[in-house]
Amino acid sequence: MATNPGLDRVQRWMQALIQDQGTCEEAITSERAQAEISADEARTVVLPSKTLSSFERLDIYREMYLLRMEEALDTDYPALKHFLGDEEFMRLVARYVEVYPSRSYTLNRLGDHLPEFVASLDDLPKRDFCHELALLELALTGVFDATETAPLSPEAVRAVPPDAWETARLKPIEAFRLLEFDYPVSRYLGFVDQENPAPRLAQRKTWVVAYRRNYHVHRMDLTQPAFELLSALAAGQTVGDAIVSVMTRKWRPAVKEKQLFEWFRDWMAEGLFHAVEPAKT
Amino acid sequence: MANNRWGYPDLGFGIGLRSVHFEHILKNNPVIDWFEVLSENYLDTGGRPLHVLDQVAERYPVVLHGVSLSVGSTDPIDFEYLKKLKALGKRVNARWVSDHLCWTGVTGLNTHDLLPMPYTDQALRHTIERVRNIQDFLERPIALENASTYLEFSASKWPESEFIAALAEEANCGILLDVNNVYVSSFNHGFDPKKYIDNIPKDRVVQMHLAGHTNKGTHILDTHSDYVINTVWELYRYAHRRLGGVATLLEWDANIPGFDVVHGEALKARQFREQEDKKMPAPELEEVPAYGD
Numbered sequence: 001m002a003t004n005p006g007l008d009r010v011q012r013w014m015q016a017l018i019q020d021q022g023t024c025e026e027a028i029t030s031e032r033a034q035a036e037i038s039a040d041e042a043r044t045v046v047l048p049s050k051t052l053s054s055f056e057r058l059d060i061y062r063e064m065y066l067l068r069m070e071e072a073l074d075t076d077y078p079a080l081k082h083f084l085g086d087e088e089f090m091r092l093v094a095r096y097v098e099v100y101p102s103r104s105y106t107l108n109r110l111g112d113h114l115p116e117f118v119a120s121l122d123d124l125p126k127r128d129f130c131h132e133l134a135l136l137e138l139a140l141t142g143v144f145d146a147t148e149t150a151p152l153s154p155e156a157v158r159a160v161p162p163d164a165w166e167t168a169r170l171k172p173i174e175a176f177r178l179l180e181f182d183y184p185v186s187r188y189l190g191f192v193d194q195e196n197p198a199p200r201l202a203q204r205k206t207w208v209v210a211y212r213r214n215y216h217v218h219r220m221d222l223t224q225p226a227f228e229l230l231s232a233l234a235a236g237q238t239v240g241d242a243i244v245s246v247m248t249r250k251w252r253p254a255v256k257e258k259q260l261f262e263w264f265r266d267w268m269a270e271g272l273f274h275a276v277e278p279a280k281t
Numbered sequence: 282m283a284n285n286r287w288g289y290p291d292l293g294f295g296i297g298l299r300s301v302h303f304e305h306i307l308k309n310n311p312v313i314d315w316f317e318v319l320s321e322n323y324l325d326t327g328g329r330p331l332h333v334l335d336q337v338a339e340r341y342p343v344v345l346h347g348v349s350l351s352v353g354s355t356d357p358i359d360f361e362y363l364k365k366l367k368a369l370g371k372r373v374n375a376r377w378v379s380d381h382l383c384w385t386g387v388t389g390l391n392t393h394d395l396l397p398m399p400y401t402d403q404a405l406r407h408t409i410e411r412v413r414n415i416q417d418f419l420e421r422p423i424a425l426e427n428a429s430t431y432l433e434f435s436a437s438k439w440p441e442s443e444f445i446a447a448l449a450e451e452a453n454c455g456i457l458l459d460v461n462n463v464y465v466s467s468f469n470h471g472f473d474p475k476k477y478i479d480n481i482p483k484d485r486v487v488q489m490h491l492a493g494h495t496n497k498g499t500h501i502l503d504t505h506s507d508y509v510i511n512t513v514w515e516l517y518r519y520a521h522r523r524l525g526g527v528a529t530l531l532e533w534d535a536n537i538p539g540f541d542v543v544h545g546e547a548l549k550a551r552q553f554r555e556q557e558d559k560k561m562p563a564p565e566l567e568e569v570p571a572y573g574d
Contacts, residue, residue: 002435005436006403007355007399007401007404008387010436011354011355012388014396015386015387015388015390018392018396019390045435045436046433046434046435047433049433049469049470050471051498052499052500057432057500060500061394068393068394101391102393103390105321105391107321108325108326144328145325145327145328146327146328147327148327174327175328215328215329
């Protein structure tokens with residue numbers, strides 16, 4: 001018997017079934033599906049094939065949906081998946097897409113709400129660590145996709161008169177994120193990427209700058225004073241004010257002038273700044 | 282010489298541009314006729330993918346192939362998406378733009394799957410209208426691909442091939458004939474794949490796709506994860522006999538091997554076309570093991 005509920009109803013119905021995580025039998029009786037097509041009528045919407053029942057054919061689409069979502073989130077959150085394991089990560093994905101299904105033409109931003117979702121879960125192992133790991137991985141996707149801005153060239157740096165630096169402002173590149181954590185999440189990501197040994201996952205303050213150089217994403221661990229200095233610069237303080245705000249605080253170990261030069265040298269070499277803006281006269 | 286009504290050229294034998302091959306392509310400048318690009322991967326990034334695409338587009342002809350046009354959806358057309366698609370097409374001088382005959386979501390949601398249409402009069406009228414609007418906005422004809430499908434609606438009145446032919450005629454759009462998808466759907470639904478190809482209007486076809494798939498016994502999944510099977514090569518030869526020289530692209534999207542393996546698979550299509558053009562017997566094909574075995 002042919003059932004023709006109309007294109008709009010059949011699409012809303014099929015989507016409801018695809019996004020329902022119960023069995024197909026349960027899905028057709030759900031409120032959302034039955035708002036479009038009654039459970040009785042639903043049995044005749046799809047034809048069986050020689051080898052599969054109509055529900056088995058629907059299940060092909062239903063199963064592929066979660067796998068596709070998992071694949072997309074795995075791309076953006078490989079370290080979180082590594083920490084949780086395949087099964088727990090899949091469980092997280094299933095719960096996440098129920099609350100935050102894709103509303104975009106691209107899967108690239110599917111995981112934008114994952115850190116806040118992780119933070120809201122009471123039953124996730126080491127939730128606070130997972131939350132920070134997710135924050136780091138989300139920041140890296142932002143760095144990956146950020147608009148390209150050319151780093152400051154050595155010529156541009158040399159062109160600034162020495163006495164102009166104090167009142168000048170340094171503008172970071174677009175692909176630049178400063179991050180402060182209570183756990184060594186960047187070291188954990190390094191462990192997953194086989195860059196360093198596994199860190200102890202105990203609480204420990206860490207500071208990181210994530211950035212892109214030559215279209216490749218990098219991370220650099222920072223000390224707290226280096227983080228504060230970079231933050232002040234990124235917030236638009238003049239070089240002089242940013243340095244004063246850091247150097248007038250007490251640090252243990254103390255920050256030496258030589259270190260300041262080393263930081264600036266490293267940051268310039270890594271291309272963290274896009275422009276130097278002299279003070280307006 | 283082009284066989285289609287818009288004069289879109291037969292670009293030869295291309296492959297899909299995939300990030301695992303970026304280094305190889307930029308470093309070696311391989312001799313390849315053209316690349317097909319998955320549009321959505323380049324719409325919202327200012328990073329490496331776009332940087333690489335810009336370089337590829339300087340060296341090779343590029344065609345945009347999307348998965349989010351959702352041409353059959355009952356949701357409003359996403360003009361923000363189209364705006365970005367149009368800009369990308371201009372940026373890379375896309376020879377043409379294609380997507381699928383399907384819908385991907387409704388009520389503002391996206392399942393990111395190529396979901397099947399019921400082939401009804403209502404669906405046909407609806408899709409014709411949308412294709413016209415999309416083409417008006419993009420200021421160019423689009424080509425729609427027959428997607429692999431795993432179910433059929435009891436309400437369907439038209440065979441898929443007749444539906445897509447009628448859509449192309451009425452909306453004045455092109456067809457991207459995916460030969461592997463014809464085979465996959467014919468297996469899943471039990472129709473004759475050659476009859477399907479017979480129903481496709483020659484002057485509408487601007488491109489063909491080839492790919493590997495995964496046979497689950499009870500059904501076939503269009504996974505793009507393996508070599509093209511011999512039956513699909515034979516079907517491609519048949520399609521070439523019917524449709525003439527059409528730009529052909531090999532898709533490989535999962536378990537992607539090295540560039541040369543993918544390109545080598547694409548170049549097999551040339552053999553089949555040449556043999557067919559000379560009316561020679563089809564090339565001997567060895568049974569190829571599943572990739573990775």
